[in-house]
Amino acid sequence: MRVDPTFEAFVERESTALLRIAYLLTNDRGHAEDLLQVALLRTARRWASARDSPEAYVRKILLNLSRDRVRWLMRRVRERPLAPSHDGVAAIASHDHRVTERRQVLEALAQLPVRQRQVVVLRYFEDRSVEQTSELLDMPPGTVKSYTSRALARLRELLADNDSTNLARAHHE
Amino acid sequence: MSDDDQFGRRLGTLLRDEVSDVHPAPDLARRLRGRAKRKRLAVGAGAAVLTATVAAVGLLVPTGPDGLHTGPGPDQVAVSPQAPARTTDYLLLERSGRRAVWTDAATGRSREDLYADDGKRLSWTTITKDDADGGRRWLEVQWLLRWWAEGYTATPWLGRMPPPDPFENLPAPEPQSISRAITDGTFEVVGNETVDGRDTLRLHAETTVTYGSGRNVRSIPKKLEIWVDPHTYLPCRSIITSTYDNRESTQTTAYTWLERTKENLTVFDVTPPADFDDKSR
Numbered sequence: 450m451r452v453d454p455t456f457e458a459f460v461e462r463e464s465t466a467l468l469r470i471a472y473l474l475t476n477d478r479g480h481a482e483d484l485l486q487v488a489l490l491r492t493a494r495r496w497a498s499a500r501d502s503p504e505a506y507v508r509k510i511l512l513n514l515s516r517d518r519v520r521w522l523m524r525r526v527r528e529r530p531l532a533p534s535h536d537g538v539a540a541i542a543s544h545d546h547r548v549t550e551r552r553q554v555l556e557a558l559a560q561l562p563v564r565q566r567q568v569v570v571l572r573y574f575e576d577r578s579v580e581q582t583s584e585l586l587d588m589p590p591g592t593v594k595s596y597t598s599r600a601l602a603r604l605r606e607l608l609a610d611n612d613s614t615n616l617a618r619a620h621h622e
Numbered sequence: 623m624s625d626d627d628q629f630g631r632r633l634g635t636l637l638r639d640e641v642s643d644v645h646p647a648p649d650l651a652r653r654l655r656g657r658a659k660r661k662r663l664a665v666g667a668g669a670a671v672l673t674a675t676v677a678a679v680g681l682l683v684p685t686g687p688d689g690l691h692t693g694p695g696p697d698q699v700a701v702s703p704q705a706p707a708r709t710t711d712y713l714l715l716e717r718s719g720r721r722a723v724w725t726d727a728a729t730g731r732s733r734e735d736l737y738a739d740d741g742k743r744l745s746w747t748t749i750t751k752d753d754a755d756g757g758r759r760w761l762e763v764q765w766l767l768r769w770w771a772e773g774y775t776a777t778p779w780l781g782r783m784p785p786p787d788p789f790e791n792l793p794a795p796e797p798q799s800i801s802r803a804i805t806d807g808t809f810e811v812v813g814n815e816t817v818d819g820r821d822t823l824r825l826h827a828e829t830t831v832t833y834g835s836g837r838n839v840r841s842i843p844k845k846l847e848i849w850v851d852p853h854t855y856l857p858c859r860s861i862i863t864s865t866y867d868n869r870e871s872t873q874t875t876a877y878t879w880l881e882r883t884k885e886n887l888t889v890f891d892v893t894p895p896a897d898f899d900d901k902s903r
Contacts (some may be wrong), residue, residue, distance in 0.1 A: 545831075591752065
């Protein structure tokens, strides 16, 4: 079996960014790596059509896989919780306030419904426009805006529960 | 820059910092090749029944004469006997308890009617439609209190949380989502049943909806049973069972898929009576 060298170059170039997206979408390093591998594998199998715009192609697969994963987890919720307990946030022992804040943002993100989480990751982590996000998620720009507003409102609520979050305090004052 | 944009950008910065030490395994390409090989072997074992949905593998080209070159992708198996129906071809009427909702997917219009406790007197009608800029225009008529109002919102969800959606993170009750969910295993196919004299396919899924926030989070298990047309996947009935404090409650919804005739679409033509109060401002 041989592998197209342009695909290997693509993996080399993009896998770090893709793994970080997968991690934010799943909040689990192991699942993120698994999602990334499956997404790359599917991209590889369609490389002939994906090679013109592989960044968008693999992201679409990754986003769809993250939705499937949430559904899979929710169907098996008794065996495996969807996300770590919210109380775990307060239990984080860190002398670095900024580290704690980052961790709280990550935990809050994990509590959003998957569509809202995807929109936040694309719009603010990847710094993509509404139109680019709309194309990647196959949803109208108006829906992206709605999800963004709902997600940010929910994140404000979640972060407001943690007194130590500068971010939430700053935006409630 | 809006407050939302500032908040979002700050979130993005914190998230980028948080994942800055996340890197893929250095042998990722090798692991990919290993997974590809395992997957292809598994596919080869099922090739006899999957031949109809063969998709050529374009990149990972086998060099040996193992016959796996044309192995089909298991994610491409089509289980629908024909293409799912398009919701834009229909006017959908959903009835559930004291609520009736008409949705015209082709134009983005919807009408919601709420009935009084006796289930007979129409209490409240709300009509909404998409606006070109992504907002929504709405008209509501309070029939019992005799007033009406209309307005526009650019960010319909800002400032209020919508009630939990029982279908959240589960397939929406429409044919395309149902078709995908059957294919990817989200829905368990229970079997064929007759509902109101019609042949249907019964599907099942379970989920948990989380309410509240912080220490007040509550998780409520829900079971979804949905009966769909076996050919078009248009749903005709769903029953959602929720378990709360060891008590079960059910919500039954009946779906009627109407033709988009001029007569049927008049359901959106609501004009407030002249003697009703205008409370738009």
